[in-house]
Amino acid sequence: MVVSDMGIDLGTASVLVYIKGKGVVLKEPSVVAFDRNTNKIKAIGEEARLMLGRTPGNIVAVRPLRQGVISDYHVTEKMLRYFIQKAMGKHQRFRKPRISVCIPSGATEVEKKAVRDATLLAGARDVEIIEEPIAAAIGAGIDIARPCGNMIVDIGGGTTDIAVISLGGTVVSNSIKVAGDDFDEAIVRYMRKKHNLLIGERTAEDIKIKIGCAYKREEVETIDVRGRNLVTGLPKTITVTSDETEEALHEATSQIVEAVHAVLEKTPPELSADISDRGIVLTGGGALLRGLEELIESRTGITTMTAEEPMTVVAIGTGKFVEFLSGKRTVQ
Ligand SMILES: Nc1ncnc2c1ncn2[C@@H]1O[C@H](COP(=O)(O)OP(=O)(O)O)[C@@H](O)[C@H]1O
Ligand SMILES: [Mg+2]
Incomplete structure (x- = not known):
């Protein structure tokens, strides 16, 4: 059976x-x-x-x-x-x-x-x-039943969920409505403002997945983007760099970092000591954005890593x- x-x-x-x-x-x-x-x-x-x-x-x-x-x-x-x-x-x-x-x-x-x-x-x-x-914690291989603090940040499409877990339960948590979809919308807005180019959300997601980054990298990548010129109304192609995506995504990624920070501030001291030893774990498709680990690490001083296969x-x-x-x- x-x-x-x-x-x-x-x-x-x-x-x-x-x-x-x-x-x-x-x-x-x-x-x-x-x-x-x-x-x-x-x-x-x-x-x-x-x-x-x-x-x-x-x-x-x-x-x-x-x-x-x-x-x-x-x-x-x-x-x-x-x-x-x-x-x-x-x-x-x-x-x-x-x-x-x-x-x-x-x-x-x-x-x-x-x-x-x-x-x-x-x-x-x-x-x-x-x-x-x-x-997310069980899936990332964390033994949640232990009396030890772990921080999980799940960045999905619509929401980012941040939680400190210990003894099988959530001790402190926060959920904000800023996640992967907002990254796409931020790219759409940036393209309109900076380049007078109208693009759809699917194109924006494509840019994010191919070259998007949350933290400036040494090697700059580029991608050709097709959209509609808002001035002439005609199709137009421009080249976008990864540094520009960092600029476009800055506000949204900062909101995530601030939310992580707020949860850390409310975490009892013993558990926060555990988190600084064990690091922060990122899950969800949004965690695949390049440079997010570095960004969170640089602003919190805590080692940050993405779970293997964060989407599953x-x-x-x-x-x-x-x-x-x-x-x-x-x-x-
Ligand atoms: N390689 C990637 N780089 C950046 N973002 C990605 C990547 N792959 C998927 N995403 C984003 O992950 C989000 C979906 O994540 P997911 O964990 O499936 O969300 P949810 O749990 O809310 O269904 C979408 O915004 C999608 O654009
Ligand atoms: Mg999810």
Whole structure:
């Protein structure tokens, strides 16, 4: 008998599904496209993402978890059900799975209940809602049960979650609505102001991923960017440097550093001593921005490192949490 116990990372940018013993089996953007006239869902996930910004008038593509809170509950529920069924379909099962879901922090009790109900409706036997920093820490290989302070900074699409964890719980935390999507928006604004060039968010994300940096580097990289000249209205190509992205991203990255600083200030002294020994761990896709480690390190004086595969650690941690629960339950 196959028991597909499952962990789901319901992120603002992507949804990942982890199955015990199989690893991450699904990774798709948290996007839903629907028909404005009939209100019927047209596509979910990768298929819907391709429609973002390119939809004809009657079809709209939305990211229901955009700002780290569930802005559209019904759409979130449908999306969750679709992903659970897709992940289960690939891996034949004979029993209903026990599922743990990690949702962006800052979610209200009503939203947590909504996710729990949607997961049960989608076929779960048992649902566990997990705090994102705990899942990120487990996924990053930190032994969270020890009485030792660890700082996790998860930079996702919509939110950055900062937490100090000890003895399996969050001691101090903070969540700000500045993360990867804001980096893209900052690049769009910078291009408009500095170069009179209008670019879309997908182009901005591309620039960020290819040459973006949070801290000036010795070797300067460049990229050619196509957009619309705001003066002539015609297409135009310009060359952008990595130093310019540092300038564009300065405000957003500084807000993240300040939030880290604020959490450190509220951390009890013993735990802060542990953090300065062990360092700060970055997770989430936003952590892939070059130079973020150096930036945080230079402003806090604490060694900072990015988890291996920062985009999948939360899903893995969420799944491992289920294993941890199963372990606990068999012992009982
Ligand atoms: N190589 C990269 N460099 C910089 N940012 C990246 C890179 N890859 C992905 N990202 C960004 O990571 C963010 C998504 O991170 P993710 O952890 O999946 O978010 P969430 O948990 O909110 O779903 C997006 O803003 C995306 O642009
Ligand atoms: Mg996340």
